[in-house]
Amino acid sequence: MAMGKNSGRKAGSFRLRRLRERLENESVEDDARLYSQVLMRDPRMWLAVLESPQKKQREFALSQLREIYQEEIEYDTDANPKEMKSSREALRSR
Secondary structure, eight states, X not given: OOOOHHHHHHHHHHHHHHXXXXXXXXXXXXXXXXXXXXHHTOHHHHHHHTXXXXXXXXXXXXXXXXXXXXXXXXXXXXXXXXXXHHHHHHHHTO
16 A cells, blocks of 8 residues: 555644544543554554664564455564665655
8 A cells, every 4th residue: 555645644633633632521531442443553653663772662563554455564673773764754754
């Protein structure tokens, strides 16, 4: 699934606006649940986790990104830090 730079931003902006609107009418307990649901489907969160020094966390983040985008994503969780940074930047530009 190819996404342009702006389509990801628009979707993120829409999610945040929808989240803010729902939060105005929800309890604190519901707030935490809602935040977690939104973040679990936000690729920006998983891209940040790809920066983890722990390989298992990077692998889990990669699996979440594959699920979100519904496609195979090329990313070497064993690569050197410079290569991983380059790969993350390519993913962010989707």
